Amino acid sequence: MGRKKIISMSVIRRLPKYHRYLRELLKNDGDRISSKKLGEGLGFTATQIRQDLNCFGYFGQYGLGYNVNELLKEIGGILGLSKEYKMIIIGAGNIGQAIANHIKFQLYFKLAGIFDVNPKLIGLEIQDIEVIDIKELANFLKATPTDIGIVCVPKNNAQIVTDMMVENGIKGIWNFTSVDLEVPEEIILENVHLSESLVTLSCLMNSRTYL
Amino acid sequence: MGRKKIISMSVIRRLPKYHRYLRELLKNDGDRISSKKLGEGLGFTATQIRQDLNCFGYFGQYGLGYNVNELLKEIGGILGLSKEYKMIIIGAGNIGQAIANHIKFQLYFKLAGIFDVNPKLIGLEIQDIEVIDIKELANFLKATPTDIGIVCVPKNNAQIVTDMMVENGIKGIWNFTSVDLEVPEEIILENVHLSESLVTLSCLMNSRTYL
DNA sequence: TAGATTGTTAATCGATTAACAATC
DNA sequence: TAGATTGTTAATCGATTAACAATC
Numbered sequence: 001m002g003r004k005k006i007i008s009m010s011v012i013r014r015l016p017k018y019h020r021y022l023r024e025l026l027k028n029d030g031d032r033i034s035s036k037k038l039g040e041g042l043g044f045t046a047t048q049i050r051q052d053l054n055c056f057g058y059f060g061q062y063g064l065g066y067n068v069n070e071l072l073k074e075i076g077g078i079l080g081l082s083k084e085y086k087m088i089i090i091g092a093g094n095i096g097q098a099i100a101n102h103i104k105f106q107l108y109f110k111l112a113g114i115f116d117v118n119p120k121l122i123g124l125e126i127q128d129i130e131v132i133d134i135k136e137l138a139n140f141l142k143a144t145p146t147d148i149g150i151v152c153v154p155k156n157n158a159q160i161v162t163d164m165m166v167e168n169g170i171k172g173i174w175n176f177t178s179v180d181l182e183v184p185e186e187i188i189l190e191n192v193h194l195s196e197s198l199v200t201l202s203c204l205m206n207s208r209t210y211l
Numbered sequence: 212m213g214r215k216k217i218i219s220m221s222v223i224r225r226l227p228k229y230h231r232y233l234r235e236l237l238k239n240d241g242d243r244i245s246s247k248k249l250g251e252g253l254g255f256t257a258t259q260i261r262q263d264l265n266c267f268g269y270f271g272q273y274g275l276g277y278n279v280n281e282l283l284k285e286i287g288g289i290l291g292l293s294k295e296y297k298m299i300i301i302g303a304g305n306i307g308q309a310i311a312n313h314i315k316f317q318l319y320f321k322l323a324g325i326f327d328v329n330p331k332l333i334g335l336e337i338q339d340i341e342v343i344d345i346k347e348l349a350n351f352l353k354a355t356p357t358d359i360g361i362v363c364v365p366k367n368n369a370q371i372v373t374d375m376m377v378e379n380g381i382k383g384i385w386n387f388t389s390v391d392l393e394v395p396e397e398i399i400l401e402n403v404h405l406s407e408s409l410v411t412l413s414c415l416m417n418s419r420t421y422l
Numbered sequence: 423t424a425g426a427t428t429g430t431t432a433a434t435c436g437a438t439t440a441a442c443a444a445t446c
Numbered sequence: 447t448a449g450a451t452t453g454t455t456a457a458t459c460g461a462t463t464a465a466c467a468a469t470c
Contacts, residue, residue, distance in 0.1 A: 010437065012414055016407040020389065034451060043391075046451090047439055054453060062446040063450045079410050080417025094312040098305035102405055109409065148412065172416045174409065178231065180254075190412035192403065194313055196227040198320065198385065199290050201359065201401035203223055205383045206291025221461065245427060257427090258463055265429060273470040274426045 011052050015079055017042055018049075022072040034065035081108045086145070087174075090161045091152035092116040092124070092131045095176050099150055100127045112146055117157075134161070141168035148172040155179050222263050226290055228253055229260075233283040245276035292319045297356070298385075301372045302363030303327040303335070303342045306387050310361055311338045323357055328368075345372070352379035359383040366390050 021042055025033060035046040035053075042049075053059065053066075059074050060066045076082065085108060089096045092114050103111045104127050114126055115134045124131045132140065140146075149165040151158050151173060158177040165173070172188040175181055178195050232253055236244060246257040246264075253260075264270065264277075270285050271277045287293065296319060300307045303325050314322045315338050325337055326345045335342045343351065351357075360376040362369050362384060369388040376384070383399040386392050389406050 007418065008437075012411060012418075013407075015414060016404075016410040019410065020406070036451080045439065047441095048437090050451090050453065051438080058453060060452050062444070062452045064446065065451065078414065078418065080413040081410065085413060085416075094309035098309040099405075101305040106406065106409065108413070147416070172412050174412055188412060188415045190408055190415070192405065192408050193227075194310075194403065195231070195317065196224075197401055197403055198317065199227040199230065199292065200223060201383050201385055201399060202291040202296060202319070203226060203289065204399045204401070205296075205358070207218065207223075207289065219461075247427080256463065258465095259461090261427090261429065262462080269429065271428050273428045273468070275470065276427065 007055050011055055014044070014052055015075060018052075019072065019075045019079060019081075022068055022075065025068050026072060031068050032065050033068055033071075035060070038066075083108070085109050085147040085172075086112045087148040087150060088113040088115065088140070088146050088165075089150045089152055090115050090134070090137070090165070091154075092118070092121045092126060093152060096150075096152035097126055099152060099176070100129070103127075109148075112144055113140055115140075115161075137161075137164055138168050141165065141170065146170060148174055150174045150176065151181070152176050218266050222266055225255070225263060226286060229263075230283065230286045230290060230292075233279055233286065236279050237283060242279050243276050244279055244282075246271070249277075294319070296320050296358040296383075297323045298359040298361060299324040299326065299351075299357050299376075300361045300363055301326050301345070301348070301376070302365075303329070303332045303337060304363060307361075307363035308337055310363060310387070311340070314338075320359075323355055324351055326351075326372075348372075348375055349379050352376065352381065357381060359385060361385045361387065362392070363387050 018038070021038065035049040039046040039049050050060070056074065056078055059071060087103065087109055089100055089111065093116075096114065096116075100111055100114060103109050111127065111129055114129050114131045115137050116122060116131050117134045121131045122133050146169070149162070149170040149172070151162060153161055155177055158175070158179040159181060162173055162181050162183065166183060166187055170187070172190070173181060173183060175189060175191045176194070178193055181189060183189050229249070232249065246260040250257040250260050261271075267285065267289055270282060298314060298320055300311055300322065304327075307325065307327075311322055311325060314320050322338065322340055325340050325342045326348050327333060327342050328345045332342045333344050358381070360373070360381040360383070362373060364372055366388055369386070369390040370392060373384055373392050373394065377394060377398055381398070384392060384394060384401070386400060386402045387405070389404055392400060394400050
């Protein structure tokens with residue numbers, strides 16, 4: 001109760017790393033871990049980890065550290081990893097297919113449909129899911145409430161398909177185009193800007209001199 | 212001269228956005244832009260943009276703003292977008308193929324080879340490039356100096372192929388696995404952690420209440 | 423010149439780190 | 447109890463924003 005603290009984006013971006021590391025830990029080693037060791041494993045300071053965790057409450061034990069399994073559950077809960085998210089992919093091209101494959105290995109995320117405009121792709125099976133005509137999107141979403149829409153279409157169609165999804169009840173957008181999508185405030189948008197990532201790499205390779 | 216300022220990662224991550232926006236601008240509208248309008252277009256404050264640019268020198272004109280073309284060139288230079296980077300992809304699976312396709316549309320980046328262990332994939336052509344046996348990697352790199360290696364292999368092989376590339380002169384790694392790769396200090400590492408991105412989306416969709 | 427907008431310094435805000443009392 | 451490590455407050459560091467003189 002009383003969890004009114006505002007969680008910063010910096011903290012949120014670290015949580016998936018904690019979660020991943022703890023999962024590894026549970027597989028291999030022990031059942032307890034200190035903020036110190038967790039920090040060493042992840043490249044953060046112990047203090048930062050304790051600060052981060054204390055945004056959400058206190059689940060450590062004085063003198064003993066954290067119970068791995070318990071902490072994992074807590075963080076999983078914060079990350080919303082409990083129920084299963086239903087997702088659709090718009091765009092059955094290269095990236096769309098790669099993401100379809102990626103999702104197959106994710107617990108908590110389930111691919112419910114793949115859409116495209118290209119008649120050559122419609123009807124094709126990708127990861128056991130038939131590619132559906134984009135014209136059917138609105139009907140599909142009305143019949144099958146879906147949480148997350150994944151945008152893997154060419155730039156010029158990105159906003160259009162996003163609008164269609166938002167109008168039909170999608171709550172989150174995972175965007176793989178280089179477009180800055182416009183979405184209503186209540187819709188969550190997460191971008192994977194590949195081109196920006198690559199150019200950042202280029203920048204860092206270039207600028208070591210004055211970095 | 213005297214560009215000794217240390218550029219923060221926050222600034223560097225914004226530069227690709229400036230670059231992209233200015234390219235659009237050059238295509239469409241005018242040849243001049245003020246920090247105010249640039250900020251409006253990108254969702255940053257005018258002050259922030261002026262601060263960012265002044266890390267690298269002064270290329271604005273009092274009273275008139277910035278010359279789009281000139282600014283684009285300057286930022287392109289800072290980003291290292293002048294020469295062409297030679298790249299190879301390790302792993303010709305779904306993501307490897309998607310990235311191969313992606314690179315085709317990038318100026319300044321040229322795909323020089325794709326490698327895999329799978330005999331079924333070796334010899335196949337992807338984006339006009341034949342998939343080569345991973346055993347040939349070291350020889351290939353000795354014969355063909357390459358700037359960037361792209362890691363698209365399964366988790367358990369990620370570090371191995373990275374080490375091979377680093378030993379053979381690769382300067383930058385673009386990592387698409389969920390592994391935290393270990394590289395020598397002088398090697399630049401840029402991660403695209405898809406799973407973390409997806410889990411962040413989940414977290415944000417989940418936690419709007421106390422955000 | 424008057425208007426506009428930069429370059430830059432100073433003020434504020436936020437995030438990270440240090441320190442330490444609380445407590446298992 | 448002594449040793450360890452948390453939870454939390456205070457100090458530091460860095461990044462963003464505000465303000466304004468410089469100047470085209």
